[in-house]
Each structure stands twice: as structure tokens, then as C-alpha cells.
Amino acid sequence: MIERPGLGRLPASGITEPGDAVFRCSHCGRPLEGVTIELPLGLGRRTWPRECRCEIERREAELLRRHIEEHQARTQRLLAQAGIGARHREATFETFEVTSTNRPILQVCRTYADTFPDGGRGLTLGGPPGTGKTHLLVALTRALVERGVAAVIVNVPRLLLSFRSSFHGAGPHRFDEMLDLLTGCDHLGLDDLGRERQTAWVQETLYLLVNARYEDRLPTSVTTNLDPDALRLRLGDPIVDRLAETNATYWCEWPSYRRGARP
Numbered sequence: 001m002i003e004r005p006g007l008g009r010l011p012a013s014g015i016t017e018p019g020d021a022v023f024r025c026s027h028c029g030r031p032l033e034g035v036t037i038e039l040p041l042g043l044g045r046r047t048w049p050r051e052c053r054c055e056i057e058r059r060e061a062e063l064l065r066r067h068i069e070e071h072q073a074r075t076q077r078l079l080a081q082a083g084i085g086a087r088h089r090e091a092t093f094e095t096f097e098v099t100s101t102n103r104p105i106l107q108v109c110r111t112y113a114d115t116f117p118d119g120g121r122g123l124t125l126g127g128p129p130g131t132g133k134t135h136l137l138v139a140l141t142r143a144l145v146e147r148g149v150a151a152v153i154v155n156v157p158r159l160l161l162s163f164r165s166s167f168h169g170a171g172p173h174r175f176d177e178m179l180d181l182l183t184g185c186d187h188l189g190l191d192d193l194g195r196e197r198q199t200a201w202v203q204e205t206l207y208l209l210v211n212a213r214y215e216d217r218l219p220t221s222v223t224t225n226l227d228p229d230a231l232r233l234r235l236g237d238p239i240v241d242r243l244a245e246t247n248a249t250y251w252c253e254w255p256s257y258r259r260g261a262r263p
Contacts, residue, residue: 023049030054085155091138101254102132108250109136112221113143116187120217124249126224126231130256133223137189140221144187152182153189156206157196163205183212187219194226194234207239214242221247 023032032049039046093110096102105125112123123140125133137153144151159182166175182188188209196202213220222243224231232240 025052025054027058028052028054088134088138091135092142093139096132096135096139097257099254102252105250105252106136108248109140110143113140113147116144116147116149117219120214120219120246122187122219122221122243122247124222124224124243124247125252126227126249127252127254128256129225131252131254132257133252134191137191137221137223141187141189149187150185151187151189152185153191154182155191156193160196160202160205179209182209183216183218185218187221188213190220190222193222193224194231195224198234203236203239206235210239210242214246219246227251 023034024030025032030052032052034047034049036045036047038044093106093113096106098106109123112118125136127133141151141153159178163175163178166178193206196206210220220243226234228240228244228249
């Protein structure tokens with residue numbers, strides 16, 4: 001019997017001495033079973049140690065660590081591109097101020113994030129200003145991003161202003177590049193839909209965006225201060241009908257947080 005302490009691995013030539021070779025892991029000292037192979041071309045038998053369980057565990061732990069780091073880096077990149085402003089950068093479901101009135105809608109948003117995707121279905125959160133609709137949509141976007149989903153949220157009036165600037169070369173991106181990003185992401189949040197100044201160009205641009213995602217069965221969630229009838233008058237039937245077909249609508253009816261009121 002040949003003792004081979006300190007050998008986690010052997011050279012390619014292996015061990016050629018006769019008899020049973022006993023190897024020990026260089027990390028944990030555990031005995032390792034040898035594997036003997038008869039080589040072709042008259043090269044004889046060679047014996048190598050099997051890989052130690054601790055080596056396998058270390059490799060799996062290292063792969064898990066790298067996966068976590070890559071996921072965290074990707075999450076940060078997605079959040080940086082998600083269009084979340086400084087005021088809501090830390091908005092999560094956990095930081096939303098829960099009351100008996102808003103708890104059911106908070107749970108709707110949590111469930112949506114947990115079960116995404118759902119066949120292209122989105123959420124429409126309507127209600128008076130200051131009720132936390134943007135917070136909920138940001139929290140939803142963050143929850144999706146942390147799951148690795150390419151989710152983006154934009155403020156609609158600001159988005160349209162960026163679109164106009166891109167026509168004159170004033171913005172960092174071209175109109176078609178921004179449109180491609182918004183029509184192709186896994187989930188799009190349109191915040192403050194209906195607050196934009198209405199023109200034929202605005203209606204056409206919003207229709208292109210909503211319809212492209214509708215045709216590709218990509219979900220678009222929205223917040224708005226307008227009720228369904230007012231939103232229809234403002235945006236037109238083609239946009240509202242598509243959102244009505246794909247989205248579950250919830251009305252956030254409680255006093256404004258901004259005025260210090262609580263339900």
C-alpha cells in the first residue's frame with residue numbers, strides 16, 4: 001500500500017507503482033478513493049484520486065458566490081436604467097406605509113411581482129394625487145428587477161419631453177433607441193399617464209408604445225389620476241381599450257400622503 005498524503009490532485013501521469021494507492025485530500029485530510037485506468041498502446045495502468053467532497057463543495061460555493069455577485073451587479077445596472085427618481089429610489093413594498101384601506105392593493109402588487117409574468121397582463125392604479133401610486137409602481141419595478149426581470153418605469157410627461165428633445169439632438173439618446181428600449185423591456189411602468197399635454201403627436205406616440213407592447217404580449221402597468229372615462233376622453237379609445245383588455249384596474253381611494261393625512 002502506498003500512502004500519498006497531501007495529494008488533492010495528481011499529475012497527468014498518475015501513479016504507476018503496484019498495489020493499492022491511498023491518497024488524502026490536501027485540504028481536509030480525508031482519504032480519497034483511487035481510480036485505476038488501463039491506458040492504451042501498452043502504457044500500462046495509472047491510478048488517480050477521485051475528487052474530494054470538500055473540493056466539490058468549495059467549487060459549488062464559489063459558483064454560488066459568483067452567481068450572487070453577478071445577479072447583484074445586474075440588478076444595480078437595471079435599477080440605474082429603470083428610470084427611478086431620487087425621491088423614490090428607496091421605495092419598496094416594505095417601506096410603503098400600510099393601512100387597513102391600502103393593504104389589499106399593496107397585496108395585489110406583491111402578488112403580481114411574485115407571479116410575473118402573467119400572459120402580458122399588467123396593473124392600472126388609479127386615484128387622486130398623493131396616494132402612493134408611484135411608490136407602489138416603483139416598488140413593483142424594483143421587485144421585478146431583483147428577480148432579474150428587465151423592468152423599466154418612466155414618468156409619462158417627462159418621457160414625452162425627452163422624446164421631443166431627441167428630435168433636435170438635445171438628449172443623450174435618439175427617439176428610436178428610446179422607443180426600442182420601452183417597447184422591448186419585460187415590464188414597463190407608465191407613471192402619471194394622462195398628465196401629459198395632449199396633441200396629435202402625443203396620442204400617436206403613446207399609441208405606438210402601448211400597441212407595440214400589446215401586440216407582443218408584454219405587460220404595461222400604469223398609474224393615473226384619471227378615472228376610466230376621463231382617461232378615455234384624454235387618450236382615445238385605441239389606447240384605453242388595449243389597457244382595459246390587458247390590465248386589472250384598482251382605484252386607490254384614500255387621502256393624500258403629501259398633505260399629512262392618513263386614512
